[in-house]
Amino acid sequence: xxxxxxxxxxxxxxxxxxxxxxxxxxxxxxxxxxxxxxxxxxxxxxxxxxxxxxxxxxxxxxxxxxxxxxxxxxxxxxxxxxxxxxxxxxxxxxxxxxxxxxxxxxxxxxxxxxxxxxxxxxxxxxxxxxxxxxxxxxxxxxxxxxxxxxxxxxxxxxxxxxxxxxxxxxxxxxxxxxxxxxxxxxxxxxxxxxxxxxxxxxxxxxxxxxxxxxxxxxxxxxxxxxxxxxxxxxxxxxxxxxxxxxxxxxxxxxxxxxxxxxxxxxxxxxxxxxxxxxxxxxxxxxxxxxxxxxxxxxxxxxxxxxxxxxxxxxxxxxxxxxxxxxxxxxxxxxxxxxxxxxxxxxxxxxx
Amino acid sequence: xxxxxxxxxxxxxxxxxxxxxxxxxxxxxxxxxxxxxxxxxxxxxxxxxxxxxxxxxxxxxxxxxxxxxxxxxxxxxxxxxxxxxxxxxxxxxxxxxxxxxxxxxxxxxxxxxxxxxxxxxxxxxxxxxxxxxxxxxxxxxxxxxxxxxxxxxxxxxxxxxxxxxxxxxxxxxxxxxxxxxxxxxxxxxxxxxxxxxxxxxxxxxxxxxxxxxxxxxxxxxxxxxxxxxxxxxxxxxxxxxxxxxxxxxxxxxxxxxxxxxxxxxxxxxxxxxxxxxxxxxxxxxxxxxxxxxxxxxxxxxxxxxxxxxxxxxxxxxxxxxxxxxxxxxxxxxxxxxxxxxxxxxxxxxxx
DNA sequence: ATTTACTGGTGGAACGTTGCAGCAAGGCTA
DNA sequence: TAGCCTTGCTGCAACGTTCCACCAGTAAAT
Numbered sequence: 001x002x003x004x005x006x007x008x009x010x011x012x013x014x015x016x017x018x019x020x021x022x023x024x025x026x027x028x029x030x031x032x033x034x035x036x037x038x039x040x041x042x043x044x045x046x047x048x049x050x051x052x053x054x055x056x057x058x059x060x061x062x063x064x065x066x067x068x069x070x071x072x073x074x075x076x077x078x079x080x081x082x083x084x085x086x087x088x089x090x091x092x093x094x095x096x097x098x099x100x101x102x103x104x105x106x107x108x109x110x111x112x113x114x115x116x117x118x119x120x121x122x123x124x125x126x127x128x129x130x131x132x133x134x135x136x137x138x139x140x141x142x143x144x145x146x147x148x149x150x151x152x153x154x155x156x157x158x159x160x161x162x163x164x165x166x167x168x169x170x171x172x173x174x175x176x177x178x179x180x181x182x183x184x185x186x187x188x189x190x191x192x193x194x195x196x197x198x199x200x201x202x203x204x205x206x207x208x209x210x211x212x213x214x215x216x217x218x219x220x221x222x223x224x225x226x227x228x229x230x231x232x233x234x235x236x237x238x239x240x241x242x243x244x245x246x247x248x249x250x251x252x253x254x255x256x257x258x259x260x261x262x263x264x265x266x267x268x269x270x271x272x273x274x275x276x277x278x279x280x281x282x283x284x285x286x287x288x289x290x291x292x293x294x295x296x297x298x299x300x301x302x303x304x305x306x307x308x309x310x311x312x313x314x315x316x317x318x319x320x321x322x323x324x325x326x327x328x329x330x331x332x333x334x335x336x337x338x339x340x341x342x343x344x345x346x347x348x349x350x351x
Numbered sequence: 352x353x354x355x356x357x358x359x360x361x362x363x364x365x366x367x368x369x370x371x372x373x374x375x376x377x378x379x380x381x382x383x384x385x386x387x388x389x390x391x392x393x394x395x396x397x398x399x400x401x402x403x404x405x406x407x408x409x410x411x412x413x414x415x416x417x418x419x420x421x422x423x424x425x426x427x428x429x430x431x432x433x434x435x436x437x438x439x440x441x442x443x444x445x446x447x448x449x450x451x452x453x454x455x456x457x458x459x460x461x462x463x464x465x466x467x468x469x470x471x472x473x474x475x476x477x478x479x480x481x482x483x484x485x486x487x488x489x490x491x492x493x494x495x496x497x498x499x500x501x502x503x504x505x506x507x508x509x510x511x512x513x514x515x516x517x518x519x520x521x522x523x524x525x526x527x528x529x530x531x532x533x534x535x536x537x538x539x540x541x542x543x544x545x546x547x548x549x550x551x552x553x554x555x556x557x558x559x560x561x562x563x564x565x566x567x568x569x570x571x572x573x574x575x576x577x578x579x580x581x582x583x584x585x586x587x588x589x590x591x592x593x594x595x596x597x598x599x600x601x602x603x604x605x606x607x608x609x610x611x612x613x614x615x616x617x618x619x620x621x622x623x624x625x626x627x628x629x630x631x632x633x634x635x636x637x638x639x640x641x642x643x644x645x646x647x648x649x650x651x652x653x654x655x656x657x658x659x660x661x662x663x664x665x666x667x668x669x670x671x672x673x674x675x676x677x678x679x680x681x682x683x684x685x686x687x688x689x690x691x692x693x694x695x696x697x698x699x700x701x702x
Numbered sequence: 703a704t705t706t707a708c709t710g711g712t713g714g715a716a717c718g719t720t721g722c723a724g725c726a727a728g729g730c731t732a
Numbered sequence: 733t734a735g736c737c738t739t740g741c742t743g744c745a746a747c748g749t750t751c752c753a754c755c756a757g758t759a760a761a762t
Contacts, residue, residue, distance in 0.1 A: 372719070
């Protein structure tokens with residue numbers, strides 16, 4: 001045990017514990033320079049580090065935020081976790097990591113745990129349509145930033161939503177394929193239960209409508225049976241399976257919009273499994289722009305999320321919420337996505 | 352604030368706080384069944400959750416472990432983080448995430464922070480040759496599992512090392528290429544400063560020697576200048592750059608052993624940049640077997656690490672260390688890697 | 703000379719647990 | 733009947749902070 005306390009520092013510096021505490025907590029100007037340096041020297045000499053548990057018990061504050069992601073094994077969430085942690089670290093906050101596997105039960109369990117740990121700010125990457133399993137805690141004062149989810153009717157005022165504009169993103173992706181002459185386009189996703197996925201699907205159909213086409217003609221592949229929930233690890237496997245099934249059909253699509261990059265990479269693998277060439281026989285668009293999108297063969301055309309800005313914004317909102325729990329209703333943020341054209345998309349092959 | 356305390360529960364149940372505490376902490380048999388159910392009912396009715404900070408202050412224990420990885424944005428570390436978190440969760444532990452970016456300064460800073468937070472168990476994925484920047488804390492009682500690093504002379508007895516046998520892994524990879532007839536083989540890595548990388552390099556040269564070849568003839572590309580540290584994000588970029596440089600040389604290699612899968616995927620991209628075909632013109636072997644290895648085109652031949660077992664083992668060791676801080680010197684673990692042959696390797700092209 | 707204000711501190715009660723020591727009541731032994 | 737053990741519970745101090753209230757000393761204002 002380390003266990004050098006504020007009392008020992010006080011004795012060493014020949015002051016009272018209160019003075020040491022004052023020194024530590026932003027009121028060093030309330031003492032003579034001479035005292036100040038005596039305290040500083042004592043702290044240094046003894047290698048004193050404040051006991052965080054005691055501090056938290058006393059103040060009710062701590063410097064930890066929670067992060068709940070579907071699975072940090074998915075590179076998109078991995079990157080997000082890293083950037084959020086980075087943003088947090090700069091301000092002296094630490095990040096507790098939770099993998100929900102998209103399971104509402106686990107999600108709720110995690111938030112309860114975090115609350116019991118005295119954590120008052122959480123970034124929840126849930127995108128479940130309803131957050132009601134979590135609202136009691138928000139009412140109790142938990143600062144919550146919902147990531148990758150747009151504001152829904154009935155959301156409490158205290159809730160901040162940060163998301164890319166998923167409809168616009170999917171629209172971008174789909175319009176890109178349409179412009180390349182593709183007409184038989186499939187939308188590949190797991191179940192469409194989550195908000196962001198529904199938004200993306202909406203963007204998909206809107207692009208059809210704007211092109212004067214009937215979206216009903218588009219193929220939607222959403223995991224066959226609704227055997228939810230599934231982890232994000234399987235997104236790739238899902239895409240592969242989707243590609244296999246879609247390409248075996250008589251009127252196989254020439255373009256595929258995947259729900260995210262992992263799925264798109266799976267789709268690409270599936271296309272190759274079928275002996276076809278990605279970008280020539282079948283075009284694929286992803287979503288996220290993970291690092292690997294550019295490394296794939298062919299490099300993946302995708303919709304980029306400004307992940308660094310989003311992570312920074314998520315932390316900032318959380319932070320101001322923690323500092324001023326009763327602050328007014330907070331703004332939700334809807335970022336602009338960007339289409340990154342690479343080689344996984346090309347002109348529709350002529351029949 | 353939630354803030355229902357053990358006192359309120361006690362009053363509600365018409366017992367003393369001590370009794371409630373006894374109920375909560377494993378001594379429920381020390382009271383009449385009737386009392387027990389009264390307490391249980393009160394807890395339930397009030398929605399009481401123990402205050403963890405207070406508990407930690409009192410007992411010095413908490414249920415949190417630290418995880419320090421180079422960068423969770425790297426899918427390998429992402430997967431590892433997820434599995435460690437899963438193993439921890441089962442036993443009621445939470446995981447605090449830290450990205451060191453392979454910077455010893457940051458590493459040390461993180462461990463200090465974790466220690467100040469009262470965390471007594473950390474999985475450190477460092478692989479820096481020396482852990483001396485961290486030893487004072489181990490001496491002070493911090494449970495430390497070093498992951499991806501083999502035991503070194505001078506390591507304290509309390510330190511547990513868990514790693515795959517990197518030498519064997521790299522040997523496997525290299526022998527595979529040699530067997531396919533490759534003779535001009537390059538080893539691509541960032542700097543070779545870390546233990547695991549040196550081990551892998553050793554396996555690489557050993558395979559040459561066993562084949563009766565002079566390892567001095569092999570090309571070693573290790574990042575040009577030693578401009579360390581670099582984040583793992585850049586592993587791919589590094590590989591790409593390496594491939595470009597290596598393939599521009601007069602006697603270009605026909606086989607490349609990459610330090611890990613991200614690097615290998617970068618190398619593959621670089622090979623394609625040069626207009627060559629991976630697996631035919633140039634063979635590539637990775638290390639780790641991340642999920643994406645199988646999705647790449649062509650799928651990546653690689654050395655698999657038994658990541659799930661390693662994560663579980665890491666947690667178990669940590670846990671027993673936390674429960675019995677003065678336990679005897681602990682075993683280090685050296686797991687067996689496995690070569691997974693896919694299509695990124697093929698027979699050496701004839702000249 | 704008295705009040706008022708400020709400066710540079712100190713004292714001590716919390717924060718919510720835990721766990722040891724103790725205690726009342728009943729039962730057993732001698 | 734005294735002594736002692738056991739059962740089932742309670743009292744209280746401690747864990748290491750913080751921060752409000754207070755205080756002694758000096759200086760300025762009345």
